[in-house]
Amino acid sequence: MKNISVIGSGTMGNGIAHVFAQHGHPVSLIDISQDALDRALTTIAKNMDRQVGKGIITEEEKNQSLARISTFTDIAEGVKSADLVVEAATENMNIKLDLFRKIDEFSPSSAILATNTSSISITKIAAVTKRPNQVIGMHFMNPVPVMKLVEVIRGYSTSDEVTAEIMTLSQNLGKEPVEVNDYPGFVANRILMPMINEAIYTLFEGVAGVSEIDTVMKLGMAHPMGPLQLADFIGLDVCLSILKVLHDGFGNPKYAPCPLLVNMVEAGFKGVKTGEGFYQYTKGSKDIVVAPRFTK
Numbered sequence: 001m002k003n004i005s006v007i008g009s010g011t012m013g014n015g016i017a018h019v020f021a022q023h024g025h026p027v028s029l030i031d032i033s034q035d036a037l038d039r040a041l042t043t044i045a046k047n048m049d050r051q052v053g054k055g056i057i058t059e060e061e062k063n064q065s066l067a068r069i070s071t072f073t074d075i076a077e078g079v080k081s082a083d084l085v086v087e088a089a090t091e092n093m094n095i096k097l098d099l100f101r102k103i104d105e106f107s108p109s110s111a112i113l114a115t116n117t118s119s120i121s122i123t124k125i126a127a128v129t130k131r132p133n134q135v136i137g138m139h140f141m142n143p144v145p146v147m148k149l150v151e152v153i154r155g156y157s158t159s160d161e162v163t164a165e166i167m168t169l170s171q172n173l174g175k176e177p178v179e180v181n182d183y184p185g186f187v188a189n190r191i192l193m194p195m196i197n198e199a200i201y202t203l204f205e206g207v208a209g210v211s212e213i214d215t216v217m218k219l220g221m222a223h224p225m226g227p228l229q230l231a232d233f234i235g236l237d238v239c240l241s242i243l244k245v246l247h248d249g250f251g252n253p254k255y256a257p258c259p260l261l262v263n264m265v266e267a268g269f270k271g272v273k274t275g276e277g278f279y280q281y282t283k284g285s286k287d288i289v290v291a292p293r294f295t296k
Helices: 011-022 034-053 059-067 075-079 093-106 122-126 160-172 188-204 210-221 227-234 236-250 259-266
Strands: 004-007 027-030 069-072 084-087 112-115 135-140 149-154 176-181 279-281 288-290
Touching: 004 011, 004 075, 011 027, 011 034, 011 059, 011 135, 027 034, 027 075, 034 059, 034 069, 059 069, 069 075, 075 093, 084 093, 093 112, 093 122, 112 122, 112 160, 122 135, 135 160, 149 160, 160 176, 188 210, 188 227, 188 236, 188 259, 210 227, 227 236, 227 279, 236 259
Parallel strands: 004 027, 004 084, 027 069, 084 112, 112 135, 149 176
Antiparallel strands: 135 149, 279 288
């Protein structure tokens, strides 16, 4: 697979485009907004500058990688030559199903169609296409250029050949792919999200404060980041969406989102992306403080 199309230029999409371009692939980065695409290119360039500063790549390699990325606001034009399409749009079922109908229509019949979804059923997404055997999950971790893991998720109809090809491709990107089957939350979020949800319940029930909960998990369990800070980093709206998928998919009350999480998302406090979640974030600063509503 040579030509890669990436749909969605947000945090995950621009990270995925960055990694493919850095490893020699021509990349078509697709979004409905040219402004969003321009911001994505700026982000990729800044992230590559950091790699140059750390000696990971050279200035020439950075320039060559950036030159491999083309941008498109027309999905048909962006996927017409793709060997692999990676969808990295917002974590919304209806949006993804609509995108996959279009990708299936406009991309070559030989193309593999992948989704970066963190929880939505690969089987359900594949069912709206005429090539369910060529649909697969490629769940990259954030930040994509740094994190090694790729969850490779087989849908009910995904072929052995497609799975093997995506496993090999992921390895060629310097990643460590792990093959998993298509059940709600896959592996990463089936384990991670209940932990985050329990941390929010622990705060909600007054057992301990934000910094105390995160400190226990960092110092006691050797986690690099506490669960509440991690939730802010992922996006509280994304956490809520994944928990709803788990709750609906398994019908088990243990996956029910904490009411505090629901209220925070409804009020617009979604973590780093909005400047406040369990912590407050100042643009351009690495210093964070517990949000006022959680201080005694």
